[in-house]
Amino acid sequence: MKLTRPVSWFLAAFGIWSWVIWATFAKNLWKDSGGQAFVNGDHSQPTAFFWVHLLLAITSFILGTAVGIIGLRGILANRRAVE
Template identity: 50%
Template sequence: MVMLSKRVSGFLIAFGVWSWWIWPTFLKNIWGDTRSWNHGATGFFLVHLVLVVVSLGLGTAIGAIGVRGWRAAAR
C-alpha cells in the first residue's frame, strides 16, 4: 500500500475540482459552436463530448484518490 502525503493528496483533490470546473465550461462552449450541430450532433461535437466524459471520469477518480489519501494521512 502506498501512503500519500497531505501535499500530494491536496494536489489530487485540486486536480479533481479543477476538472469539474473546466470541462463543463468547455462542453458549454462546444455546445454553442456552430460546428457542433447540423440536423443533429456532428462528429466534432461527439469527439469533444467523449473527451469531456473521459476527463470528468478521470478527474473524479483522481480526486477520490486524493480524498482517500488525505483521510489516511490524517490518521
Template identity: 55%
Template sequence: MSRRVAWFLLAFGVWSWIIWITFAKNLWASSQSWAPDGSATSFFVVHLILTIVSFILGTVIGVIGWRGLRRSRA
C-alpha cells in the same frame, strides 16, 4: 501518500471539473457542434467523448486525493 500529494490530486480533480464544465457549455453553444438539420456533428461527438472521459478521470483522481487526505489524518 503525503498530504501534499493528496491535496494536489484533490485540487486537480476539482480543477478538472471546473474546466470541463466550462468546455462542455461552450461545446454545446458552438456552431461547429450542430449540422444545419440540427443533428450533432462528428466534431461534437468526439469532443463530448473527450469531455466525458475527462470528467471520469478528474473524479477518480479527486477521489484518490480525498482518500489520501482522510488516511493522513487518521
C-alpha cells in the same frame, strides 16, 4: 502505498479543476454557434466534432473524479494518522 499530504491535496485539487474546466467546455460546446458542433446550429444534428469532444469531456470527468477521490482518500488517511 501512502500518499504524502501535498500529493493528496494536489490530486484532490486536480479533480476539482478537471470538473470546472470540462464542465465549462461542455457548456460552451452545447452553446456553439459557429457551426462546428451542430449542423446549421440545429441541436438535433450533432457533428463528428461534437461527438469527439463530448467523449473527451466525459472521459475527463471520469478520470478527474477518480483522481479526486484518490486525493480525498489520501487527505482523510493523513488526518487519521495524525489523530
